[in-house]
Amino acid sequence: MCADTATAPDYKDTLNLPQTEFPMRAGLPKREPGWLERWEKIGIYERLREKEDRTPFTLHDGPPYANGHLHIGHALNKVLKDMVVRSHQMMGHDSRYIPGWDCHGLPIEWKIEEKYRQKGMDKDKVPVVEFRRECRDFAQGWVDVQRDEFKRLGVTGTWDRPYLTMDYHAERVIAEEFMKFLMTGLLYQGSKPVMWSPVEKTALAEAEVEYHDRQTDAVWVPFDLLSDTTVAGPDTRTEELGRLKPLGDLEGAQVVIWTTTPWTLPQNRAICFGPEISYGLYEVTGTPDECWAKVGDRYLLADALAEDALGAMRLEAGQRTRLRDVSAEELAGLACAHPLRGAEGANGEWDYDVPLLPGDHVTDDAGTGFVHTAPSHGDDDYAIGREHGLEMTHNVRDDSSYRDDLPFFAGLRIIEENGKPGKANKAVIDKLVEQGKLLARRRITISDAHSWRSKAPVIRLNRPQWFAAIDRPVGDGKDDYGTTIRERALRSIDELVTWTPRTGRNRLHSMIGNRPDWVLSRQRAWGVPLTCFVKVGALPTDEDFLLRSEKVNARILEAFEAEGADAWYEEGAKERFLSGIVDPAEYEQVFDILDVWFDSGSTHAFVLRDREDGTEDGIADVYLEGTDQHRGWFHSSLLQACGTMGRAPYRNVVTAGFTLDEKGNKMSKSLGNTVAPDDVTKQYGADILRLWVAQTDYTADQRIGPEILKGVADSYRRLRNTMRFLLGALAHFHEDDRVAPEDMPELERWVLHRMAELDETVRQGYRSFDFQDVVQKVFNFCTVELSAFYFDIRKDALYCDGDSERRRAARTVLDLLFHRLTTWLAPVLVFTMEEVWLERFPGEDSSVHLVDMPETPAGWRDDALAEKWAKVRNVRRVVTAALEVQRAEKVIGASLEAAPVVHVEDAETLTALKTVAFEDVCITSDIYLTGDPSPAEAFRLPEVPGVGVVFERAEGEKCQRCWKILPGVGQHSHPGVCARCDAALG
Template sequence: MTGTENSKTSAPAGQESAVADGYRDTVFLPRTSFPMRGNLPKREPELLARWAALDADGKMKDAAEGRPLFVLHDGPPYANGHLHIGHALNKILKDVINRSHRMAGYAVHYVPGWDCHGLPIEWKVEEEFRKAKRDKDSIPVLQFRGECRAWAARWLDVQMGEFQRLGVQGEWSQRYSTMDYSSEAAIAEEIGRFLLNGSLYRGLRPVMWSPVEKTALAEAEIEYHDHTSTTIYVAFPFIEDPTPAGALDGVSAVIWTTTPWTIPANRAIAFNPEITYCVVRVDETSPEALLAPGAKILLAESLTEKVCADAGVLAHHVLYTMPGSALEGAVAAHPLRRQGFDFDVPLLPAEFVTADAGTGLVHIAPSHGEDDFAVGRANGIEVPELVADDGKYFDRVPLFGGTHVFKAADPVCEALAAAMERSIADDEAPAGLVSRGSLVHSYPHSWRSRKPVIYRATPQWFIAMDDGNAIRDKALTALDDVTFVPEQSRNRLTSMVEGRPDWCISRQRAWGVPIAVFVHKETGEVLRDPEVMKRIVDAFREESSDAWYDSDPARFLGNQYDAADYEQVFDVVDVWFESGSTHAFVLNRPELRFPADLYLEGSDQHRGWFQASLLESVGTRGVAPFRTLVTNGFVLDEAGRKMSKSLGNVIAPQDVNDTLGADILRLWVMNSDTSEDLRIGKEILKQQGELYRRLRNTLRWLLGALDGFTAEEAVPYAELPELEKWVLHRLTEFGRLISDAVETHEWVGVYPALHGFCTTDLSAFYFDVRKDAIYCDGKDSLKRRSARTVLDILHRCLTTWLAPVLVFTADDAWTARFGEGTSVHLEAFPVLPEEWHDPELADRWVTLRAVRRIITTEIEAARRSGQVGSSLQAAIELPVFEDQTALVADVDWAELAIVSHAELSVIPAEAPKVEGTEAGAPGGVALPCGVPVVTVAEGGKCERCWRVLPEVGANAAYPTLCGRCAGVVAALSCEPASE
């Protein structure tokens, strides 16, 4: 009894009713307690409870004794709200890798972690204060920190439960967080390592600064959005002319900038010695132009036409051209020199200046740009502090005191325009605004407030990249020995390390681990004393880092130093330094090791956690904390858009759990190319549901067909039919595929291939072919026993291979056979005998299946024409080329094609050759047969197996059965029921 080529793995529809009542109990139909529908939203929590009762985690830990160790160090998510789909992607991928390593024979102790300090939590607590009309500034710092700690603890517990609901296995009771007392002590100790090795210093330099949040930001906390900036051309009149011919007499240098608010901080102009510059005389202007005819301006020769057009200059001519090197020693005056900005503006050489845009001259504000600062520092230029932490000019700043920099474009332009008018009225070289415009461009914003940020020079704490500790060079060397998955991500991290400035680790906030150092008030020297550092660390370990705030400094300084001579630093450390230090207080646990085998995070962590961990570890230990870095992409909606509440396209993992089940979400992860950006939405999840159902049907049919199977029934490999050996060969291919994925961490394509095997090789082919033998052969039939032997192996392989992904379904499919006291998650991946791997056999079956497809195509055509009603009503004649008869002669084509009769005929010719080797044509030989002929099978229909055979009716005791079925029924002592 069997179905067609495309039938599903369950019994054909109406099969039971089609069996004559008297023979129903003689057919070995599938029976299993494993339901067709998973009902995952209800079933998955039940399984979580069962695992807890079974102490599955404890049993996994016990089983790890003596095994080789695999360590995946968890990058800590931020404890501030429900999990989003990106969390689910990352944690599921980690869980698959951990589970697969455990089942491959490794000891795995996965310690989940959380990042619990920082500005977002402060903001949430402050929001609560505002709702309650409480003044945050009036709250004692320790009380405020306590409320932040409670907030983080609550969300840590929420997220822990949500990760567990996703089926993520971990040593949850041993979890870490950056706000644990021991963690805070370890972070302070890591800061101390940089303090004592000399790499930690306090300096004034520009950093990314959020005026809204009033703190410095790391590059990883920045995102870029389109922003409309006011652009201005500004004239700076020369007051010192080094050129022999006096070419700069009465001339003004013109700069272009997109940040008018930085003009008050201007202290120099940069030029490139390799650029050709020219002095242009303005001959005619438009009525709205600010420059007057007769004005002389200096700019890059190649940009003359563009600048003149922007400035409303209708006619001009070039007076002089000169190499940039001729500007060495030139000095201009600030355009607002008569309004409180009375200082010289030297022209300085700089290679970063180009003639691609602007004027070829760059306005230098050392307080507000990295290149500007570098030029200023190299030339001894002042770095003025003009902007307060809230983004407003200090009151002492002439003209603009109290004005916010993002509202300064108008007042700055008005002041510059007035300066230009005065210079024209006084018949002086142009000084002030030349032209104003606007530009939409990508601009840095804080990822928390979504507001623009600025570069602002403030006193901050830095870790040097290029001092005697040589962190940059060590980091780049260490990366040579790191494996990257995908490999192309190596360039991303390497280039970031090559180009990054010194690491700014200080933040001007309250919730975090303080940079617990002392600075001498008179000398400004940082106290570098290991005994002082030890006392601080010990106090943090016992009392948390709150000890820094509620202790007398003398407690830490001891008798050796006078507390009155020292300033106690209260800046907190950058949270990226904290998370980058986690290796120091997680990987040193007895059951783990340093460095970790694997770090796995999203691609944004090349500038975040990956980089912070690398620099911290290299700076304190000289080596990378990881051997391999795996990167996953971001999650987008089905249209490729970023998820946003305003767009209504957010997919929450909690919703998927409650409607479809976590196994569907896990299957989506492993069916995706996680190295690229992934897409998800209702239709995509619906598709995953269909894929899941096919896998579940495969498992269900296996379980049903194995009903009553015992080890005594198994057939040795040598005695198995060729078809069964082919299935076992295919299993060895998947065993190798999964083994390779375990070792390389490259899982892309593995589970789609396994799904294809289940649906194409098994359901649509092997199960279809062997259903007849499994359902209708006698219990002792070699063919039936062989098939069930392979089904036993298939069940064990598929459930264990699927277990890392379909953690709930695979366990259900395991316990449905082996009992509630077991779990697939306590099993190992099967070790498959090498003798099962038979590539030559596989090649042969590629050809045989190609022939089978030709036959089934012809049968389907006969069905459509009405010639036959089902494949079992058909007989076929298969014409075979005479040189290929050996290939196909020993195959039961009636069974393989699921027809009632098949015979071969010989074509007296050799099979045609083809170029190359194609599927179905090994060795360059075309298919070994011609087009089969389909006819109506002769004989009667067996009421037990449905085959149409001449022998039906030959047995008087069983007149409606074929010989095979009559023998089975007789052996079962069954008699047909009376009608």
């Protein structure tokens, strides 16, 4: 070592080391609330609205329900929406977000009833207006709680002016939208089976129903075939059937049905068979002990199910025989006796014929191939009943009890008040046993409908309800997309809406294509009433059954605007709305409330159409919700809008999957595997939760849990390192330091090229709501191409160069990177990018959220340069790997101790390497490039053929400033430094 090298001063203070106070530890849980307060103080959302000449972009918020703390699904939903809104704003739109809440409906009403029950009060004795006000207060309380919880996640919007379905104007518009259905002829009163909650005594929408396993009794019941001497029952349906066919060898045979709802058997009016199913006649030839079947009994069964059915009767293989085929043609026109026909004490209740009817819904997957049909208790049953004129029964009341005069079963309930099974099923089974009309029973587990609020089982029950006809021509003159709601909806799905993911289109299209008419009415109190009147004494089929009066409608709407929907329930409301227009005594007021899905389905009218910050055409750019909303909000909004404005109220529909725990299990409080948003923000901060959302493929089911969040936090720390490096290297950067792209070294121009490519990727990703791709590409760029490549190479120039063109070019690129990375990531990491921005641009009104993503010049793209540097990077990989072997073996401590020989077979690649400072690229003190064949001892990487590296030590002395080992160190005016450092020291 030279003497001046040994005695060289400490040059640390002469280096351009990074300068920043940006902390490595984020401390997000404590610091994020301060940024929220700052944004509110400077009015970020309002200031963005002041920007002129921008194309509006509106995400319409599907209203969460105001009745509890947020769960992780809420957080996913709101963060996704916020990323959509913020990214479009930063891409040049006037991007608007009006948060809203669903405030009516059964869950809130149920909570108030629970409070009454705890106090021993009877809800029905509380004045309805008072009850509704308690519901309103309850909902408002949770709106306030949830608003604060959503804001804590960094979600921006008009939090001071959200929309609520219980606001007076909203209730007025919901009623007004309903009146359009009334006036255009879509509304009718009908009687058909609906999902009915006996505990809550109301009809439920499909979206208000969830499915749980429960145990029930499955029964096999014989129906005796009737001969041609049958007597017609009270509904005289034998006139339709004509004279029954002679039975021949079927005389005395029995049709066996199977059902998991024995309580529906008193309502049986037919048996359906499958026209394409193979049936046979089976005879019992022997019986074991304790068997209800008898020797000589003959049963009609589907062949595919006979083994299971006969086995359920405890008949072994040698105790039954198949006599012959029975064709569908032979079954058609036959009739049976109800199993309770002629029962003592039945008073003729079941003395009618039960016809055998063909039904395409019948399968041979389970049961017997014969389907017991009760038109009052099933959709398929109802359709068959309508087709063949079967009687609708009214044996079951609102609380699921049988009518008081029904023989044997009067007053027995199917479901008790507490949601437990009632006595009806057992009573029916016991009566069948008594009558000798039960062949088998088996306890089985089925997936059955339950109310999502009370968790009690739901039954299909025939009740008079109000419906919107979706296949009836809409009398509004709007037929651009069809004349019926169904036609308009299906064309909207295919022609007007973009679906993310595409499978959302298929799901909703199938639902709309197959759905029945919309049940609009609910038998509850907390909601917007069906604002209509019916003529006293008129039938639903009469022309004048419904009052259609624009003057009456106008009075109602005026009252709702001023007083809310409570006006409908005030004493004297009927007279107030009808007097002077029609005689109030001639009409009855309807007190059912609207399905809450009609409420939320109408939000486009009072949010998008009516608000000054809505949209000009009343149509949203995007609706974004969970996949369950294909049967919920996406569905009801589509039906409602197609009924009132002729098309879908949205242009894009984005769907998220469900959030599961780390093992892929559904979250449940009872399992203890829930992840609460509040817990995540307290431990990690909201930005970590937001990053989890962005890194997830939200279109499928997602997973979250402690280990997953740790991984997210690790990736966040790596990004934070990148931003910290940028801030440190850009200290005291001025516009005078800027270098034009054409004057930059190739390495900097390669970074510009990558920025141009990535800018296009980021914008396209945000436009198509692909946040995962945006974050993945940006994070990969930061980790692999910046931190591990560009930053690693340029640290030497940044720290050790004087005021060189190379250093100024590098800092120019870092500045360009800073503006793009902060704005690209600001929609996701709202707090962190604000922190980064303010570290560099402090100021009372400064905020990254007030700027747009900078435009990236097309001239930065240089595909030829990118191709060249791809080759350079490939060879660098081999060199880096070769040196890592030497480091691991303790031959060297740092790559600057090396001056390897690199053998490159490809001449074009070799030429490319010689035009760049490849030793700087490889962070070695020197490097030797040659086209000679690689010697046997050369290091190689299989994935980079044609390149070999032979390790050699660098020759010379170690520069005490930059640590490169070079021959000329110590031969300059400053002791112990190389020529480059000597020049930098001046």
